[in-house]
Each structure stands twice: as C-alpha cells, then as structure tokens.
Amino acid sequence: MELPAPPHPSRLIVDCDAIAANFHTLAKRVAPAKCGAVIKADAYGLGVADVAAALLYAGCSSFFVARLCEAERLARVVGAGSDITILNGLDPGSEAACADAGFIPVLNSTSQLAAWRAHARSEARPLPAALQIDTGMSRLGLSPDTALAAANDPDLAGELDLKLLMTHLACGDEPARSVSMKQLSRFEAVAAHFLAVPKSIANSAGAFLPRGFHRDIVRTGIALFGVAPVPKAMRLQPVVRLEARILQIRTIAAGTGVGYGLDHVAPATQRIATIATGYADGWPRSLGGNGAAWHQGVRLPIVGRISMDSLTIDIGGLAEDSISEGDFVELLGPSQSLADVARNAGTIAYEILTGLGPRHARFVIENGQMRPAHDGAAA
Structure with missing residues (x-):
C-alpha cells in the first residue's frame, strides 16, 4: 500500500478498520451487556481523533477517558449522543466546566462526591454522575460504607442523576486468582442498594471472565487495540x-x-x-x-x-x-x-503502546485506504 507522504524517518500506522473489527468481536463476546470503549491517554497514544471516529462509526456510544481535558477533546469528535465518562473524576474547580459540557464524572472520593452534589444544588438540577466503589484495589473509589450512606440519603436523587455504579478489578488478567470473585461479591452487596442504576465491573480482561462480571456495560480498552488481555483469549486483529x-x-x-x-x-x-x-x-x-x-x-x-x-x-x-x-x-x-x-x-504492552512518541509520521488505514492521521490536538 503506497504511503501518501513525503520522506520521513519513521512511521506509525494505525489500522482503524481493525479497531472497528475488534470492537464488534468484543461486543459480541459481552452481549447482552453493552460494550464501551476506554480511549484515555489520546486513545492509548494512537490518536483519539481517528480512533474515536472509527469506534463511533462501528456503533460505540459509551466512551471513557481519565481527565476532563481528554473528555473535551473527545467531545469534539463524537459530538452529542454519546456518553463520555471521566474515570479519575474531577479536580477541584472543574465542576462547572464538566456540568456545562454534560460529561459524567466518576465520583471516587467523599470530597468529589460532596463537591459535585454542592454544584448540583447551586444549579438547582440533578447532575449526571457515576459512583466507583473500592472493592479491594485500594486505588480509587468510595468505601462500601460511604456508598451505602449515599444510597440511603433521601436528598441524593434530587442532586445526582446516577448513570453508572462501577468498580475496577485488580487481577482481572489472572483468572485463576480468587480475588476477582471477592471483589464481585463486595460490589454486589453495594449494588443491591442501587437497583435502578446500570452496573460496570469488567475491563478488557474482565470481558473474558464469566458473564456475572459483565453486568450492564464492559469497559474495553487494550483489547480494542489488538492485545489479548488474558491467555487464550479470542483472536483479535493487530492494529x-x-x-x-x-x-x-x-x-x-x-x-x-x-x-x-x-x-x-x-x-x-x-x-x-x-x-x-x-x-x-x-x-x-x-x-x-x-x-x-x-x-x-x-x-x-x-x-x-x-x-x-x-x-x-x-x-x-x-x-x-x-x-x-x-x-x-x-x-x-x-x-x-x-x-x-x-x-x-x-x-507490559500498555506501556509500549502509550509511550510511542510524537515524532513518528502517523497514518491510519480507514476503509482499506491509507491516509495521514488527523492531528488529535486539533480534533
């Protein structure tokens, strides 16, 4: 395939057709759960403008990023009609920008929860939010007791429009370990108090765990880019x-x-x-x-x-x-x-993928044709 570019010392080629094919493969794997796409860190370093557009065209409508600035860039690609969830939640002072854009912050701490609820009261309207429960990874998330207190707070429904209740697996890529079942059990104990709220437990590796881990939405990330998250996973196309x-x-x-x-x-x-x-x-x-x-x-x-x-x-x-x-x-x-x-x-493959630098001339394959990649910063 002839490359439409002047001479360059190195080139990085991203196959967006393969990304779309992997999304369809994973969506079929986790059905009837919904398949979401984690495209934080500029789509794992491959360029959010092209990757998000390919996923949107493939039928993805739920996207996850890590930071508000990533959500703002992504919104310029996917537009209205897609959910954009910010996994790290919000930095202090960013509540108004998030609310105005309609993003869904993941509330990971009592301070984030309090700040978002206060902002909702100031706007006199419920604001979209996700709650993350720390079920044993000790990284981000509300304690089960804090989450249960929120569930029993009669004012919560008037302040938050809960879009998702989630947790994150510490060892999803090691299916033989029992810790994932323990996390699932802890999550279900809290989830029973949020019956009407969609649930999410599984990441890419979790997509290959039993269906009890899939719940309502699976947050696929590295698997979209052709990396098998667990041994003997289904064949994914290289990207x-x-x-x-x-x-x-x-x-x-x-x-x-x-x-x-x-x-x-x-x-x-x-x-x-x-x-x-x-x-x-x-x-x-x-x-x-x-x-x-x-x-x-x-x-x-x-x-x-x-x-x-x-x-x-x-x-x-x-x-x-x-x-x-x-x-x-x-x-x-x-x-x-x-x-x-x-x-x-x-x-790990994540580190190699996200570390590929900006000096490579970048191209994408789209509908079987090669073209220069879009500039993600200008998306």
Missing part, C-alpha cells in the same frame, strides 16, 4: 505497525565497540545498521541487547545501548543486496507484536 528507516550501514571489525558505553563488542566482522528510532520515540532502553527489528521475515537483533534518537541492529542475517540505507525495518507488525516487544523489554 499497530511501526517502521523506522535505516540511517547508515557499516561493517565493523572484530573487537569494535558499538554505542554508548561500548557495551556491545563485535565478536567477529559484523554488518550493522543504525536506524532512526530511540527512547525519545518510545523504544525502551531495556531493549538494548534484548530486542530486535525485522526485515523480510529475518530477525535483526539490537546491539548496544538504545540512544535517544537511534539504535543499532545486526543485519548479518540478510544478504548484502537485500537491504540498503533509506530502507525501512519493522519494529511492530506481522513479525513482532506489542506483546513480543513488551516481553523483551520486561514491561
């Missing part, structure tokens, strides 16, 4: 391809050091290539000596340390006439998945 251009090729003699610290020393005559991606572009330093690039199905190990703007690979496995300066090599794609890179870097 991201990252390629970087070769800046220079050289042959070095045995005993020659490579890169900062000269950590790699050529054991024999060695052909190496320097490519235009480094840790400023989201390629972790921990991949030095552990990770690889790929070309024509051949693994090309990273040698030496990864620098801010470049890294070096061993291209000895390729015929000399099969690769040249200016060619691209694959960092993410058919030969190497996000999960592969995360494993080699000693981290």
Whole structure:
C-alpha cells in the first residue's frame, strides 16, 4: 500500500478498520451487556481523533477517558449522543466546566462526591454522575460504607442523576486468582442498594471472565487495540505497525565497540545498521541487547545501548543486496507484536503502546485506504 507522504524517518500506522473489527468481536463476546470503549491517554497514544471516529462509526456510544481535558477533546469528535465518562473524576474547580459540557464524572472520593452534589444544588438540577466503589484495589473509589450512606440519603436523587455504579478489578488478567470473585461479591452487596442504576465491573480482561462480571456495560480498552488481555483469549486483529528507516550501514571489525558505553563488542566482522528510532520515540532502553527489528521475515537483533534518537541492529542475517540505507525495518507488525516487544523489554504492552512518541509520521488505514492521521490536538 503506497504511503501518501513525503520522506520521513519513521512511521506509525494505525489500522482503524481493525479497531472497528475488534470492537464488534468484543461486543459480541459481552452481549447482552453493552460494550464501551476506554480511549484515555489520546486513545492509548494512537490518536483519539481517528480512533474515536472509527469506534463511533462501528456503533460505540459509551466512551471513557481519565481527565476532563481528554473528555473535551473527545467531545469534539463524537459530538452529542454519546456518553463520555471521566474515570479519575474531577479536580477541584472543574465542576462547572464538566456540568456545562454534560460529561459524567466518576465520583471516587467523599470530597468529589460532596463537591459535585454542592454544584448540583447551586444549579438547582440533578447532575449526571457515576459512583466507583473500592472493592479491594485500594486505588480509587468510595468505601462500601460511604456508598451505602449515599444510597440511603433521601436528598441524593434530587442532586445526582446516577448513570453508572462501577468498580475496577485488580487481577482481572489472572483468572485463576480468587480475588476477582471477592471483589464481585463486595460490589454486589453495594449494588443491591442501587437497583435502578446500570452496573460496570469488567475491563478488557474482565470481558473474558464469566458473564456475572459483565453486568450492564464492559469497559474495553487494550483489547480494542489488538492485545489479548488474558491467555487464550479470542483472536483479535493487530492494529499497530511501526517502521523506522535505516540511517547508515557499516561493517565493523572484530573487537569494535558499538554505542554508548561500548557495551556491545563485535565478536567477529559484523554488518550493522543504525536506524532512526530511540527512547525519545518510545523504544525502551531495556531493549538494548534484548530486542530486535525485522526485515523480510529475518530477525535483526539490537546491539548496544538504545540512544535517544537511534539504535543499532545486526543485519548479518540478510544478504548484502537485500537491504540498503533509506530502507525501512519493522519494529511492530506481522513479525513482532506489542506483546513480543513488551516481553523483551520486561514491561507490559500498555506501556509500549502509550509511550510511542510524537515524532513518528502517523497514518491510519480507514476503509482499506491509507491516509495521514488527523492531528488529535486539533480534533
């Protein structure tokens, strides 16, 4: 597929058709529960403008972000008719902006709950809200006792239009552990006092737990982007391809050091290539000596340390006439998945995905056609 762009040192290609297909797969998996989309952090770093538009076209109407500024950007893409829920709730002083926009803040603490209720009284109208219950993760959420006190407060209904009662699973990606069942039990004990309010427990991993975890809406995130959240999950389509251009090729003699610290020393005559991606572009330093690039199905190990703007690979496995300066090599794609890179870097796919930097030229595949990505900041 020909790329509609001038020369660039690296390119990140996001397959929005695959995102839509993954949404449909997950929606079918969790039905009759509704499938929502968590697209915080600029759609996990892939660009909220294009990702949200693809999900909206695929039929998604419930979106989750982490911050008010993310909700404001998202609203310019999805417009009216979609629910936008802010998972971190509200910073002090942001209540009016949230209320005016019609966003749904998740009230995670007694201070957030009190501030939102006070603002509702000042506007003399009930305001939309979600309540999060801390069922054992000890990160965000009201205690069960605080939630029950709110449920029994006769003034609550006049101040809050409760759209969701939710919790978050600490170990949803480890289905063999019993802690998720304990969290479910704690949640259900509170949920019994909010009978008319929709419920949400499951994230991407929770979508693959028994249906009792799905309740009314499942908050899918990483799975939308092709990453299986649990072992042996259904097949999801890969979404991201990252390629970087070769800046220079050289042959070095045995005993020659490579890169900062000269950590790699050529054991024999060695052909190496320097490519235009480094840790400023989201390629972790921990991949030095552990990770690889790929070309024509051949693994090309990273040698030496990864620098801010470049890294070096061993291209000895390729015929000399099969690769040249200016060619691209694959960092993410058919030969190497996000999960592969995360494993080699000693981290998780979330961190690799959200860390991909802004310097890559960005493209999307939409309806089978490649085009430059929209600028998410201007969405």
